[in-house]
Every structure is written in structure tokens, then in C-alpha cells.
Amino acid sequence: MQETIEKSQETLDRENAIKQILANNNNDPSRLIPILQQIQEMDKYLSRDAIEMVAVGLDIPVSHIYGVATFYAHFTLNPKGKHIIRICDGTACHVKKSMGICEKLYEKLGLSDEQRTSSDLLFTVDIVYCLGACGLAPVMVVDDVVYGQATPALAAELIDKIRAEESAA
Amino acid sequence: MSDVKKLTVNGIEVEFTTERNILEVVRKAGINIPTFCYKSELSIFGACRMCVCEVSTPFKTKDGSIAYRTMPMAACSTAPEDGMIVKTDTAELRKMRKIAVELLLANHNVDCPNCVRSADCELQDVARRLGVTEVRYSQKKELEPIDDSSPSIVRDPNKCILCGDCVRVCRELQGVSAIDFLRRGSHAKVAPAFDGKLADSCCVNCGQCAAVCPTGAITVKQDIPKVWDALYDKTKTVVVQIAPSVRMALGEEFGLVPGTNVEGKMVTALRLMGFKHIYDTDFAADMTIWEEATEFKTRVLTGGVLPMFTSCCPAWIKYAETFIPDMLPHLSTCRSPQAMFSSVAKKTLPAELGCEQKDLFLVSIMPCTAKKMEAGLEKFNEADGTPETDVVITTSEFARMIKSMGIDFASLPETDFDKPMGFGSSAGLIFGASGGVMEAALRYAYEDIMGKKLENINFTAVRGMDEVKEAAVPLTINGAEVVVKVVVVYGLAKAREVVEAIKAGKLECHFVEVMACPGGCISGAGQPIGANRAKREARQAGTYTSDAAAKVQKSQDNVPLAECYQKNLGGAPNSHEAHTLLHTIYNKRDVVK
Numbered sequence: 001m002q003e004t005i006e007k008s009q010e011t012l013d014r015e016n017a018i019k020q021i022l023a024n025n026n027n028d029p030s031r032l033i034p035i036l037q038q039i040q041e042m043d044k045y046l047s048r049d050a051i052e053m054v055a056v057g058l059d060i061p062v063s064h065i066y067g068v069a070t071f072y073a074h075f076t077l078n079p080k081g082k083h084i085i086r087i088c089d090g091t092a093c094h095v096k097k098s099m100g101i102c103e104k105l106y107e108k109l110g111l112s113d114e115q116r117t118s119s120d121l122l123f124t125v126d127i128v129y130c131l132g133a134c135g136l137a138p139v140m141v142v143d144d145v146v147y148g149q150a151t152p153a154l155a156a157e158l159i160d161k162i163r164a165e166e167s168a169a
Numbered sequence: 170m171s172d173v174k175k176l177t178v179n180g181i182e183v184e185f186t187t188e189r190n191i192l193e194v195v196r197k198a199g200i201n202i203p204t205f206c207y208k209s210e211l212s213i214f215g216a217c218r219m220c221v222c223e224v225s226t227p228f229k230t231k232d233g234s235i236a237y238r239t240m241p242m243a244a245c246s247t248a249p250e251d252g253m254i255v256k257t258d259t260a261e262l263r264k265m266r267k268i269a270v271e272l273l274l275a276n277h278n279v280d281c282p283n284c285v286r287s288a289d290c291e292l293q294d295v296a297r298r299l300g301v302t303e304v305r306y307s308q309k310k311e312l313e314p315i316d317d318s319s320p321s322i323v324r325d326p327n328k329c330i331l332c333g334d335c336v337r338v339c340r341e342l343q344g345v346s347a348i349d350f351l352r353r354g355s356h357a358k359v360a361p362a363f364d365g366k367l368a369d370s371c372c373v374n375c376g377q378c379a380a381v382c383p384t385g386a387i388t389v390k391q392d393i394p395k396v397w398d399a400l401y402d403k404t405k406t407v408v409v410q411i412a413p414s415v416r417m418a419l420g421e422e423f424g425l426v427p428g429t430n431v432e433g434k435m436v437t438a439l440r441l442m443g444f445k446h447i448y449d450t451d452f453a454a455d456m457t458i459w460e461e462a463t464e465f466k467t468r469v470l471t472g473g474v475l476p477m478f479t480s481c482c483p484a485w486i487k488y489a490e491t492f493i494p495d496m497l498p499h500l501s502t503c504r505s506p507q508a509m510f511s512s513v514a515k516k517t518l519p520a521e522l523g524c525e526q527k528d529l530f531l532v533s534i535m536p537c538t539a540k541k542m543e544a545g546l547e548k549f550n551e552a553d554g555t556p557e558t559d560v561v562i563t564t565s566e567f568a569r570m571i572k573s574m575g576i577d578f579a580s581l582p583e584t585d586f587d588k589p590m591g592f593g594s595s596a597g598l599i600f601g602a603s604g605g606v607m608e609a610a611l612r613y614a615y616e617d618i619m620g621k622k623l624e625n626i627n628f629t630a631v632r633g634m635d636e637v638k639e640a641a642v643p644l645t646i647n648g649a650e651v652v653v654k655v656v657v658v659y660g661l662a663k664a665r666e667v668v669e670a671i672k673a674g675k676l677e678c679h680f681v682e683v684m685a686c687p688g689g690c691i692s693g694a695g696q697p698i699g700a701n702r703a704k705r706e707a708r709q710a711g712t713y714t715s716d717a718a719a720k721v722q723k724s725q726d727n728v729p730l731a732e733c734y735q736k737n738l739g740g741a742p743n744s745h746e747a748h749t750l751l752h753t754i755y756n757k758r759d760v761v762k
């Protein structure tokens with residue numbers, strides 16, 4: 001394909017990183033899932049061009065890779081924010097009104113069920129089903145720190161705190 | 170070879186040897202249990218659960234006596250074992266199947282009267298067979314948008330039952346994988362990558378997904394209204410070309426035996442519809458042979474690129490342009506018969522029929538969905554930007570038009586095509602069967618190269634339903650004995666294997682015929698729905714029966730075509746005029762595969 005736009009150094013670095021991941025896995029189609037995991041670890045999501053590069057690198061149909069990437073809840077095809085907030089909506093958390101926390105976060109960050117990442121790419125709110133800490137319900141996890149018996153007020157407080165840190169940095 | 174084993178089906182003993190599952194044994198016993206996801210030529214999927222049977226498998230107990238383990242099993246994905254006891258119909262099984270159909274219908278946009286597949290829908294048929302008179306579960310899903318971006322195929326995800334037949338035929342028969350399953354559970358659907366549109370995918374428009382779809386989830390795009398509009402337009406001179414294999418399958422829509430040649434009735438029906446002139450694509454098939462066999466001879470004599478591949482199948486062309494662009498120099502530069510016909514017709518017919526070119530409307534009736542795509546290619550436009558082929562309809566659409574007029578097709582009298590472009594040799598007719606183009610080319614090339622009459626015109630080695638066929642024809646070229654090796658293949662996945670074998674030096678040959686559809690155009694996706702091996706064989710057999718009975722069996726003996734060459738095509742094949750009107754170029758396609 002003819003390149004009409006010169007690629008930025010950043011793009012080239014990312015492409016090389018994906019090629020390296022493919023090479024580390026011997027371009028082996030049976031290692032598709034670990035390859036996608038490693039790319040997601042790097043990019044925080046699976047972009048369209050990353051999926052296309054994997055298709056070319058492994059010589060398997062892109063429709064098949066897209067199928068795998070959308071089958072597992074672990075993979076995400078949308079860019080993620082810098083800070084990831086997970087709200088548990090498993091049975092115990094749900095009856096302890098976890099959705100109230102979620103609604104507060106949606107309101108504060110201008111998000112919805114369809115749009116889960118804030119436009120400044122600072123926050124992503126994900127709903128998960130059981131974190132295995134039902135005794136602490138409702139549970140919220142912010143950047144891998146677990147908050148038990150969380151409340152909408154606590155959620156709002158944490159957002160303000162992170163925003164303050166980010167603008168100070 | 171393998172020893173005969175037995176199992177009992179509904180109390181009757183049935184022998185089996187190499188059957189790959191209980192389903193095939195049960196069907197052998199004459200019981201046609203319903204299936205949606207089982208196609209004998211594809212891999213086993215086991216998704217629809219329609220074929221569930223009560224299977225008792227014998228095993229030896231500790232004391233050496235025989236006991237049975239009994240449970241409901243999907244017959245398609247259970248291997249037959251000696252001594253098994255299979256029941257296909259119990260109160261429990263009946264209930265299971267019925268619930269499964271109810272659940273499918275609950276997730277199905279039931280707009281049957283408006284659906285293209287109404288009346289030949291397998292879901293409708295099975296629901297009726299099982300006595301499903303109400304659906305107790307209500308439709309919950311919001312309707313998804315319909316994808317009509319492709320000129321050949323329409324995808325309606327709201328009618329999909331996730332049997333996966335389309336996914337497997339695209340992957341296993343064609344090696345294309347334009348579509349696959351995405352997401353999971355209640356969100357699962359079949360779509361191109363990135364949930365995109367078919368037109369943006371690597372789809373080659375063969376339409377076999379629509380041919381295997383049991384419902385209206387993937388259908389052939391309907392262009393019937395365009396034809397009626399033209400026929401009712403007083404300013405238009407509407408002419409039609411009709412492909413070889415249409416006449417071999419059309420009769421099935423009217424209760425005739427598969428393989429019945431309905432050429433004469435078909436022409437009469439077209440006259441009743443108001444077509445001004447009715448021509449035969451067989452004429453252009455003969456023209457293809459003149460051009461392609463001459464091109465082949467030139468390549469052999471001048472050390473051109475070999476092996477040469479045929480170029481009649483637009484799905485194959487699109488496949489090559491997409492997946493193996495390095496092979497494009499191997500493709501014959503000949504247009505498909507449809508494109509040759511339209512090119513010549515649009516140039517020569519206005520003068521002959523006394524109309525202006527802009528008022529000549531050319532309808533093409535094809536067994537093929539890829540031909541709809543081909544007709545829309547920019548390279549096949551007139552200088553003013555209008556397409557040479559104005560509209561392409563399939564055999565099934567043609568049948569629908571006949572039915573909508575209320576014509577009693579089976580009892581129509583037979584009439585003849587119009588001259589001159591309505592005359593074709595039977596070498597043109599056999600284009601419809603896999604191997605036919607090759608055989609027609611050999612009939613031409615032999616006499617052209619050897620300068621003597623070909624006594625036995627039958628090259629039977631290239632006929633039949635085998636996926637790959639090979640033949641060797643000894644010829645004397647420039648005084649030297651040359652054994653010309655030819656290969657015939659259908660299914661693009663198999664064609665790819667042939668290409669890779671040639672590249673690796675494992676297969677030596679001079680000339681390769683490729684068709685995308687199983688058994689050739691006779692089972693194109695535009696043909697009547699429900700093709701199976703028996704029907705394909707019957708359509709092929711009918712083709713060769715007509716060939717054997719024909720007065721003119723070689724393309725070179727087509728007199729009206731020779732006159733056309735004298736008048737319009739520079740007098741001989743591969744002339745400058747012929748190159749302009751009858752040949753084309755190929756371009757690599759950049760799509761993500």
C-alpha cells in the first residue's frame with residue numbers, strides 16, 4: 001500500500017512494539033490470545049490498526065481476530081482512561097445500591113453505559129460482576145485500590161482528589 | 170474396506186461403514202430429522218440442536234453383561250457405534266426440538282410475508298413440521314440495521330439464528346472469511362470484522378453464504394423492480410442475455426426434475442414479459458473460447474506467463490485481486506462471457522435494432538451473485554459512465570418474475586432465441602458445469618493447434634463433482650510433442666491450494682480453470698435455493714445430455730459468431746478490436762483480509 005501520510009515517530013514505535021510482540025510469540029496463530037493480551041497491556045485497549053496488524057502478522061482472517069477480541073470480556077476495543085474505576089454490580093453489591101455510585105460517577109464525569117471513558121481520557125468507569133469481596137459490598141476499585149462499603153459521596157471525593165493531583169502534576 | 174457395523178434407528182437395524190455421525194446413518198434409514206447448522210460438505214458445528222436423538226450406547230458392565238447408557242445427543246456430532254439404539258422421535262425429543270424452535274423464533278424478526286425467503290425458509294418449514302403454532306417468548310431485542318452495502322448480498326442480522334453455515338462456507342469453501350461470529354451469548358452476531366459493512370470487507374460476492382442460510386438473514390440482493398421499470402418504459406428497447414446454467418435449474422422452481430433443460434420455455438416466458446430481443450450468453454461463451462484459447466496458444470508459443478488461469482468467474486477474479494495479487498499476470502485477460510456480451514451488444518445492437526445506445530436496456534440473467542458486482546465495475550462502463558450491463562438478476566429472481574405474472578411455466582410452448590447473438594454451441598452451454606470452460610477450450614485449441622478435426626469431443630476427465638480434476642492432452646506445437654496439462658478446480662479455498670502447489674513447484678500445469686461455486690455455475694448462489702449434491706449432479710448431467718444432443722458442439726463452428734467477428738471484431742480473435750471490446754485489466758485490491 002502506498003503511504004500518503006508520513007508516519008510519526010510515535011506511530012512507528014508503536015508498530016514496532018506490536019511487531020516485537022508478534023515476533024516474541026513466533027507469529028504463532030495459536031498464541032492469538034496472549035498476543036492480544038500483551039498488546040492490550042501496552043495500549044490499554046485493542047485498536048483497529050493493532051487488530052489489523054495482528055491479522056497480517058499471523059496470516060489469519062481479521063474477522064476471526066475481531067470475533068475473539070469481542071468474545072472475551074477481558075478485551076476492550078475502546079481507549080481506556082488513565083484512571084480505571086471498577087464498580088461491582090454483583091448480587092451483593094447490587095442490593096447494597098452499587099448503581100447509585102455508578103450514577104454519581106456518570107453524572108460527575110459526563111459518562112453513560114455507552115460511553116465509559118471521559119473525553120479528557122482521564123477516567124474510565126467499568127461495571128464488573130463480582131470482585132469476590134461481597135462482605136464489603138458495595139465495592140469500588142480505583143486504580144487497583146479496593147474501597148469497601150463505598151458511597152456516591154466517597155466516589156465523588158476520590159474523583160476530585162485525582163483531578164487535583166493531575167492538575168498539580 | 171472397513172467392516173460393516175449396525176445400529177438400530179427406531180427399532181430398524183441400519184448398517185453403517187464410514188458415515189461420520191449418527192445423523193448420516195439416520196438419514197440413510199430414510200428419516201430426515203431437521204437440521205439448521207448441518208451441511209454435509211462443511212465441518213460439523215452442533216449448534217442448532219434440532220437433530221437431537223435419544224441415543225443408548227452399549228457398554229460392558231463388571232460382570233461382563235451388556236448395559237446401555239441413554240441420553241439425548243446431537244446426532245450430527247455423535248459418532249455411530251456398533252450396537253447403538255437410536256430413537257429419533259420421543260415425547261421428550263419432540264418437546265426439546267419445539268422449544269428450541271420457539272426460542273429461535275423469539276429472537277427472529279418474523280416478517281415472513283415480506284421476506285425474500287418466505288416459502289423456502291428452513292426455519293418456517295421446521296416450525297411448521299414440528300407444529301409450532303405459537304411462540305411463548307416475546308421479542309426483546311431492538312432491531313439492528315440491515316447491511317445492504319454489497320451489490321450482491323443483503324445481511325439482516327435480525328433474522329439470524331446463529332447456525333454459522335455462512336461463516337463456515339465462507340471459510341471452508343472459499344477461504345475468504347469475510348464474516349465471523351462476534352461478541353457472545355445474547356449479543357452474538359455474524360458480521361464482517363469491526364461489525365462493518367460487507368462492501369468494505371474482503372467479501373468476493375460469491376453469495377454461497379446466502380445459498381446456505383436457512384433463513385432470510387443473508388439473502389441475494391433483489392433487482393427485479395429495475396427490470397419491470399425498464400420493461401414498462403416505452404422509450405427503452407429492453408434486451409436480455411441469459412447464462413448457460415440458468416436453463417438447467419430454473420425448472421426446479423416450477424416442479425420440474427433437476428437437470429431439465431428449459432431453454433425453449435424460458436425464452437417464451439421472456440417474450441411474454443415483453444423483452445424485445447432474447448439472446449444467449451452461450452454466444453459470448455463461444456466468444457470467450459475464441460479469445461481465451463487463442464490467448465493460451467499465444468502464451469505457449471511466445472513463452473508467455475503460464476500456467477494461465479480462466480477469468481470467467483468474477484468471484485475468483487476478485488479473490489485473486491484481493492488475496493493473491495502476485496498471480497494477476499497468470500489470469501487470462503478475457504472478460505467474463507457476461508461482460509463480453511454486454512460490451513459487444515451495447516456497441517453493435519443499437520445500429521442493428523435501430524435505437525440509440527442510451528435507449529438500449531440490457532438485462533442479464535445469471536446463476537450468480539458476483540455478476541451483479543461485476544456489472545457495476547467502473548471498468549465495464551460505457552464512455553458516458555452508464556454500465557454496459559444495465560441490471561443483473563438471478564435465476565431465482567427470474568423465477569419470481571415468472572410467478573408474479575402468473576405464467577404457467579411448465580406448460581409453456583418452446584421458442585427459439587433471437588439471432589445472431591442468440592446462437593451458442595454446446596461448448597458454450599457446458600460453461601455452466603465445473604470443467605466446462607476447460608473442455609470447450611480444449612475442443613477449440615485442439616483443432617486450432619493441430620489443424621485437424623477433433624474426433625472425440627468428450628474430455629470426460631474434467632467433468633463431475635470432484636473439487637480438483639486433472640487431465641493431460643498430447644498436442645503437436647511447432648513440430649514438437651507437448652503434453653498440455655490442465656487442472657480444473659472449484660471452491661476458492663481449493664483454488665488457493667492449487668495456486669500454492671504451483672508456486673511451490675509441486676504441481677506442473679499449463680492451464681487452470683477456477684470456479685468459486687460447488688460444481689461450477691450450475692450451483693451459483695443465484696440458482697434456486699436448496700442445492701445439494703444430488704441436485705448439483707443432476708444439473709451437471711443435464712448439461713452434458715444437452716451437449717451430447719447438440720448439432721454444434723464446438724465454439725469454432727458457431728457461424729453467427731464468425732460473422733460477428735468479420736463485422737465487428739477485426740475478423741479474428743485477439744485482434745485489436747477484440748482486445749478493446751473483449752479483454753480487461755486487473756488491479757490489486759487493498760482491503761484488510
